[in-house]
Amino acid sequence: MKFGFRYAIILVFLLVHCVSRIQTETTSAGERSENSLRLKYAEDLETKVLKVGPSQEISIGQFALQSLSSASPRYLSVTSLSPLKSNEPLEPGAIVLRKVQVDRTLEFEEGTTKFRQATFASVVEFLVVSPLGEQQRILGRSEQITSKTIPFSSEDTESKEKIASSIQSAVEEGLRKIVSLNHFPSIFKSQNMFQR
Known part of the structure; x- marks a missing residue:
C-alpha cells in the first residue's frame, strides 16, 4: 500500500x-x-534597377533586399521581412527600407578621353517609426569603391560585385544606426550583435 x-x-x-x-x-x-520585429521594405524596391548602358540594367533593389535579409539578423531580432504596400499605414515600431541609390562616376585624364578610374557609392534610406508614432529617416552610406576598369565594358567582370558589396555596406551602416538610436528598445536588438 x-x-x-x-x-x-x-x-x-x-x-x-x-x-x-x-x-x-x-x-x-x-x-x-x-520581442521580435517585422521588418518591411517598399514594394517598388523589388523592381528598382540601375541603367548601366543602352540596353543593360542591374537590379539594385534585389541586391538591397538580399543584403537586408542576410544582414538584419546580425543587428535586429526579426521575425519576418515583407513588402509594405503603397497604401498600407505605418505602425508604431515599424522599420522600413524605402530607397536604394547607387552613384557612379567615371574619371578621365584631364583634357583626354583616356579612362582613369570609376567609383561606386551606395545610399539606402530606412524609415523608423518610434513607439509613439514619430517617424525618423535613417541613411546608410557606403564608402566609395574604386575600379580601374571601365564599368560594364567587355573587359569588366567586377562591377556587379562591387555594386552589390557597396549596397551591403550601406544597408549594414543603416542597421547599425537604427540599433544605436536612443529610443530603440534593447529587446529588439539581436543576440548576435552582443556576441560579436
Whole structure:
C-alpha cells in the first residue's frame, strides 16, 4: 500500500513539473515573438534597377533586399521581412527600407578621353517609426569603391560585385544606426550583435 502511495505521489509530481515546464516554454516563445520585429521594405524596391548602358540594367533593389535579409539578423531580432504596400499605414515600431541609390562616376585624364578610374557609392534610406508614432529617416552610406576598369565594358567582370558589396555596406551602416538610436528598445536588438 505504501509503495502504491509513493508511486502515485511521484507520478503527480512529474505531471505537475512537465505541465509547468510546457507553460514556461510557451510563455517564453510568446515573449520572443512579441520581442521580435517585422521588418518591411517598399514594394517598388523589388523592381528598382540601375541603367548601366543602352540596353543593360542591374537590379539594385534585389541586391538591397538580399543584403537586408542576410544582414538584419546580425543587428535586429526579426521575425519576418515583407513588402509594405503603397497604401498600407505605418505602425508604431515599424522599420522600413524605402530607397536604394547607387552613384557612379567615371574619371578621365584631364583634357583626354583616356579612362582613369570609376567609383561606386551606395545610399539606402530606412524609415523608423518610434513607439509613439514619430517617424525618423535613417541613411546608410557606403564608402566609395574604386575600379580601374571601365564599368560594364567587355573587359569588366567586377562591377556587379562591387555594386552589390557597396549596397551591403550601406544597408549594414543603416542597421547599425537604427540599433544605436536612443529610443530603440534593447529587446529588439539581436543576440548576435552582443556576441560579436
